[in-house]
Amino acid sequence: MGRGEAGRQALWPRKRGAGTVEPEDWNRRYAGDELVWTAEPNRFLVAEADGLTPGRALDLAAGEGRNAVWLAERGWEVDAVDFADAGLQKGRRLAGRRGVEVHWIRADLERYAPERRAYDLVIIFYLHLPWARLRPVLRRASSAVAAGGTFLLVGHDRTNLEQGHGGPKNAQVLYGADDVAGELGGLQVVEAAIRRRAVETDSGQATALDCLVRARRGEATGRRAI
Numbered sequence: 001m002g003r004g005e006a007g008r009q010a011l012w013p014r015k016r017g018a019g020t021v022e023p024e025d026w027n028r029r030y031a032g033d034e035l036v037w038t039a040e041p042n043r044f045l046v047a048e049a050d051g052l053t054p055g056r057a058l059d060l061a062a063g064e065g066r067n068a069v070w071l072a073e074r075g076w077e078v079d080a081v082d083f084a085d086a087g088l089q090k091g092r093r094l095a096g097r098r099g100v101e102v103h104w105i106r107a108d109l110e111r112y113a114p115e116r117r118a119y120d121l122v123i124i125f126y127l128h129l130p131w132a133r134l135r136p137v138l139r140r141a142s143s144a145v146a147a148g149g150t151f152l153l154v155g156h157d158r159t160n161l162e163q164g165h166g167g168p169k170n171a172q173v174l175y176g177a178d179d180v181a182g183e184l185g186g187l188q189v190v191e192a193a194i195r196r197r198a199v200e201t202d203s204g205q206a207t208a209l210d211c212l213v214r215a216r217r218g219e220a221t222g223r224r225a226i
């Protein structure tokens with residue numbers, strides 16, 4: 001992902017240690033009025049959210065709020081979480097310009113525990129953490145999905161390192177769809193795949209390889225065991 005989803009490596013903040021990315025790195029990245037990413041929603045969100053009935057949505061690692069604002073415009077009641085204040089402020093301004101409300105929450109996802117079984121849609125887009133630190137985030141995110149709700153994760157796939165354009169160059173923070181699917185206890189995995197994404201670069205068109213995982217929690221039957 002990158003400006004206009006061009007996926008320029010220079011847009012990724014510097015790392016400390018094994019793939020660690022600090023809030024101050026992101027705040028620096030988000031400083032200034034210009035959007036680092038774009039005001040437009042991610043194309044996979046647009047495609048995958050089509051047909052879902054709006055309810056409560058949770059956007060984890062919301063960044064500058066493009067996806068949260070787009071969902072709010074479609075009638076979703078959105079909680080948007082990120083640890084970078086500067087990104088959330090841009091999200092607030094974007095929501096103001098678009099005339100929608102989003103509940104912005106500044107929190108570190110490595111500690112944040114969303115309300116369990118409360119959200120009809122939980123999304124994580126391009127959150128890149130080392131796997132050992134990401135797993136608990138995924139487990140808490142999946143437990144936040146309500147009965148009948150959807151979980152949707154998109155991030156740079158590990159195959160992107162050798163075969164795709166842009167994204168982090170640290171293999172430890174890249175995704176494998178099967179690994180993600182394996183952490184979504186209680187959800188039914190609908191799709192766990194690599195998706196190709198055409199991007200415009202300074203030197204022409206390129207392809208980025210994203211990991212996409214979509215899962216859902218079955219409807220509550222209301223039946224009691226006897």
Ligand SMILES: C[S@@+](CC[C@H](N)C(=O)[O-])C[C@H]1O[C@@H](n2cnc3c(N)ncnc32)[C@H](O)[C@@H]1O
Pocket residue numbers: 001021023026037042060061062063064065066067081082083084087107108109110124125126127128
């Ligand atoms: C590449 S951006 C993606 C933003 C947004 N999802 C989008 O697609 O436009 C990654 C975001 O993850 C956030 N982030 C990274 N680690 C985080 C953590 N531990 N807790 C909360 N947010 C985090 C960063 O602040 C940044 O906004």
